[in-house]
Amino acid sequence: MTDTLDRPFAPAEIETQCYARWETHGLFQPKGSGTPYCIMLPPPNVTGTLHMGHAFQDTLMDILTRVHRMRGERTLWQPGTDHAGIATQMLVERQLVQEGGDRHQMGRGAFLERVWQWRRESGGHITRQMRRLGASCDWSRERFTLDSGLSHAVTEVFVRLHDEGLIYRGKRLVNWDPVLRTAVSDLEVISEAEQGSLWHIRYPLSDGTGFLVVATTRPETLLGDVAVAVHPDDPRYAALVGKTLRLPVMNREIPIIADDYVDPEFGSGCVKITPAHDFNDYQVGQRHNLALLNVFTPDAHIRDSIEVFGDDVVAGEIPEALRGLDRYAARQQILILLAAENLLERTDEHQLMVPRGDRSHAVIEPYLTDQWYVRVAPLAEPAIRAVEEGRIRFVPENWSKTYFDWMQRIEDWCISRQLWWGHQIPAWYGPDGKIFVARREEEAQSEAVRHYGMPVVLERDPDVLDTWFSSALWPFTTLGWPEKTSDLAQFYPTSVLVTGFDIIFFWVARMIMMGLRFMDDVPFHEVYVHGLVRDAEGQKMSKSKGNVLDPIDLIDGISLEDLVAKRTRGLMQPQMAAKIEKATRKEFADGIPAFGTDALRFTFAALATQGRDIKFDLKRVEGNRNFCNKLWNASRFALMQTPTPAALEGERELLAPERWIIGRLQHCEAAVNSAIDQYRFADAAHALFQFFWNDYCDWYIELSKPVLREGGPFTSAQQCGTRNTLLRVLEAGLRLMHPVMPFLTEELWQRVAPMIGKAGDSIALAPYPVADLARVDTDADADTEWLIAVIRAIRSVRGEMDIPPGKPLPLLLQAGDTHDRERVERYRSWLFALSRLASLEWLDAEEEAPPAALQLVGDLRVLVPLAGVINVAAEQIRLAKEQQRLEQDRAKTVAKLGQESFRSRAPAEVVAKEEERLREVDAALLQLGEQARRLALL
Incomplete structure (x- = not known):
């Protein structure tokens, strides 16, 4: 082991072996009889790979887990993965297509076996990457949302909620992906601004006295129009409310209605109402008892005939030329028909928000289908009270407002998906459509016999449950529910949930509702809500922007060629690939060097302020790799001063610098413990950095050198005191740093701890330092700070001159x-x-x-x-040249900032950077002038 420390710090040499040793020895399993502390890992998709958001969040959870484990608490970080219904099914289906196969040809049973095979062979990639990050989960307890225990629990919850009238089946509008042909959640819909058109269409009055102009971005849906709405206070149309219009293309009569939903300022103030194809129109239709007319097939083509839901409606015949057309082909054909009848008044360019599926990238359709729903209102009321009463605390507190806002406007939750991979809904249908919900088919058959009076053939519902349904049960099902296990008794409620703000609605709120319903208690006491990781400019990381970083690349390094290949893989446009490659070469030069896990983790901790956005700058990781090197070299120095433990024995006298560094350690311990308890990770990282970089490495090691130098004026007792302080402060500091930098601190602690009689299996099980502020020596502090200030002043002169x-x-x-x-x-x-x-x-x-x-x-x-x-003359010449160079730079910057075109066209951050550069140049010129003035006096 000595050989390793004699060489420069090389993370790759220690990290993998170190983690394997931890896991082999079961260090991450809950031990002892201390207070239980539990964190649930938000289960990543089984198809996933570790991205920057995962790495950031996992680092914060691991810091908390390691701190509480070292505090002697019975600590569990419960890991697991999500079956990721849509993502996993798409992945395996693509494989089948490449092989010339199809899931429908295979059949459901064979297809599901193929998915399970993929999961066994490839589904553990992200958990292996988490180990590379140092995540100290108890992997012996790893769960999967489709394992037998969780599947049993999911069925139990579904049946109980159905029996209580909280789950029902109904026909409503849902987000529909026409490529995947399934309902999707709001979280799986990405809405972005796209350039489109606004078509102004004339709807003739039935009495032939004129027409109303309706503006729409989706003319293909007019086939399903059932009304045109105006605002009740709009004087332009007050006299027309109650009259009828002739619907273009379809030639059926539809009413003019008045509704507050209409914005009189948009377009003409007239809005076409298509309740089966627009969420807002659906609400208008419900208020006015309007029929719903579905004109689309599940793959977003025009139906052969309109599907009617409502009474006394003559929908009319869809023109033959439109039947079977894709929705966008139908749009063009409808526009041609409108133009032929002189009903297309004009077309405007228009930017609109287009919802796309995050997996298929297809435009999402509001679509009317039969789905299973959870009746949420009765579950939301106690969940709201739990936060109001302080049984659950949001950190930062302002996120509770977001929680309340969503919970008070909550709608019933669509929980069914038209997939094969997932928890199949435990419902069977009789010959007449009667539904039997049961835990097993035998129970459903028994119910059917009681209902029909004889055995009948039952058909199971082919749909599966929304992935978020099983995830909502995660805090208690992973601990063994519905069985009354010892784990459930010990670790529920869990201590804290660490999550991003983007899933407060989809996951956090639903876990609270389900926990209260089935455990009669909250699932966690605190919710720490962190920001989302963005690039250095604050932009969202995405492949199309070419700014995605892979955390494993930052840990292990990657060549420029491999980096470019990763960034351009899957991009269809060569010009985009070339653009990304150019940006990559500019940003990373020869690629990304190996920074190691600890440098990346410390960077994440230092960036974890309690804001919405985390701006990730690669230079920060580079700086923290230097920090790791500094700590490594400082430890080498400290150990070199003590060749054997015997050198630490004997009488000790602590000089002022020793008493000062011991006091600085106490302040650091107090600051770090307080920051961790308040989830202020950036403050903890700042305190650690200041102590190690400034106090210990920069100053205490320097102050120790005169004492330890042979032949100096210091006594053996003073030297013994210095050696002990060097190692004992370092050992405590390593324990304090361990949760943030686990690998480096383990390696160093295993060398340092035995020297002072504190050896153990791992630093991960060593006590976490607690401050003793009584050890702060104010006199020694004042003396040492004075000494540092004088030395710094003299060194400042050296630097300036x-x-x-x-x-x-x-x-x-x-x-x-x-x-x-x-x-x-x-x-x-x-x-x-x-x-x-x-x-x-x-x-x-x-x-x-x-x-x-x-x-x-x-x-x-x-x-x-x-x-x-x-040499005064030589120094004056050097200063003059430097002054001239800076004056030229200043003139260029002033000229650039003086150009109105630059200020108006350049991004704000570019202008700000130039202004900062001008301030730096001015400060440098001021300093050079002062130096020149001093030289002139010689």
């Missing part, structure tokens, strides 16, 4: 007080060693100082005489 680091400097001190003089004598050894001083003299308060660079430390004047220290 470009004096070589190794050149000994004369130092003059003036003014100050008695404390300053006492400290100078007390810390003279550190001042000479760490500032590279040639001499140190005090000037009287009134004495005129020679030309010198001046720094102030409180009232103390720190002066570095420059005569004989630097």
Whole structure:
């Protein structure tokens, strides 16, 4: 193991072996008798791969899990995957098509066996990637939403809700994917602005006295129009309400109605009402008792005849030329027919929000079908009260408003999907359509015999349940419900749910409703809602933009060629691929280097503010890889000072720097613990960074060197105290850092802990540090901060005047007080060693100082005489050249910012970057001017 630490930090050498050791030894299983702490992993799709959102969220959950495990709590992070009905079925169907097959030819049973085969062979990819990220789930308890236990629980919930009248079957409008031919949830619909058209169509009045102009973006749906609506307060049409119009193309009469839904300012103020093909129109139709006319087939083609739902409606014949046409082909044909009758007044360009399926990318249709629904209102009331009463707390608290808003407007939940892969609905149909809901077919048969008086043939409902239905039961079914297991008794309610704000409605609210219904308790006490990961410019990550990053690529590195190939794979347009490749080459030069898991995890933690968006910048990961290197090298230094544990034995005396770093550690421990408990991960990361980078690595190690140097003025007891402090503070700091950087800290802790008698199986099971603020020594703090300030002042002069680091400097001190003089004598050894001083003299308060660079430390004047220290002429030439270069840069930037075309056309972030550059140049010129002024005095 020593050989590894003697080499530079190489994450790949330690991470995989380290994780395998953790898992083999069962370190992630709940142990002990401490307070239970439980987090449920939001189950990723079994088809999925780890993306940046997963990696970010999993890092935060792992930090919480590791902290509470180290605090001695009986900690469970419950893992599992979702069967992902649509995604998995699509994936296997594509494979069949490539093989020349088809699921309908195979039949349901054979197809499902093929999907299970795929799941056994390839369905664990994302959980393997989670291990690569360091996720400390208890994999021995891994669940799958279609495993036998969860399937049994899902059936039990469905039957109970149906028996209680909370599940029913009905005909309503749903989001319909005409490619997949299934209902989909709102979460599976992506609406984006697209350029389209607004067609203004004349609807003639039945009495021949004129016409109304109706503006629509979907002329193909006019075949199903049942009315034209105007606003009740619109004076233009008040006299026409109650009259009828002749529907173009179909030539049937439809009424003019008045409804508040209509916006008088949009178009002509007249709106066609098609209740079977628009969600808003459906509501209008319900208010006015209008019929529903379905004109589409399940694959969004025009039907041969209209499907009518309503009384006393003569729908009319669909023109033969339109029957069987795709909806967009039918649109063009209808526009031709309208133009032929002089009923197409004009066409305007119009931008509209187009809903597309996130899997098929097909335009979603509002479609009228028979589906299964959960009656949600009775479930929502107790779920609202649970948050109002504080039994569930949202963090940040403002997300509770979003929760209340949705819950108070909640509608019945469509839970059926027209798929084969999933939980098949436990309902059977008799010969006359009578529905029998049962746990098993034998129960349904018994019910049927009681109903019909004899055995009959039953047909099972072919649909499956929405994936979100089984996910809503996740907090208690994964723990063994409906059985009364010990896990359920210990870990339910769970402690916290970590989730993105985009699924508060679809998952969080439904888990609360189901938990209260079936466990009579909330599923979790807190909901930590984090932001969504975006690129450095704040843009959503997407393949089309070419800004998607794979977290595994950041961990292990990837060549430019492989990166370009990954980004362009699947893009149909060569010009888009070329555009992405150009952007890739500019952004990543030779590809992405291997940053390692710990650097990526620390970056995620540092970015986890409680805002909506997480701007991910690759430079942050690079900086945190340097942080890992610094910690590695600091540990090497500390261990080098203690070749054997015997070097730590004997009398110890703690000097001021030792007492100072111990105090800094206490403050850091307090800050990190408080931040973690408040889900302020960025604050915890900031405290850790400041302690390790600034306090320990930059300053304490430097302050320890004069003490440990052989032949110096320090006693063996003082040296022993320094060696012990170096290792003991490092060991505690590693434990404090472990939840954020698990691999690096494990590797280092296994070397450091044995030296101070604290060896163990793993740092993951070591106690999490708790601050003891009584150990803070205010006098030592004041002295050490003063010493650091003086050394920093002298080093600042070196930097500003470009004096070589190794050149000994004369130092003059003036003014100050008695404390300053006492400290100078007390810390003279550190001042000479760490500032590279040639001499140190005090000037009287009134004495005129020679030309010198001046720094102030409180009232103390720190002066570095420059005569004989630097080559004044050469330095003046160098400063003049640098000044000239900066003046030229400034002129270019000022000219660019002065161009109105640049300010009006360039993105705001580009303009802001130029303005920041101007401020930096001005600051640099000011500093150069001050240096030139000092040189002129020599």
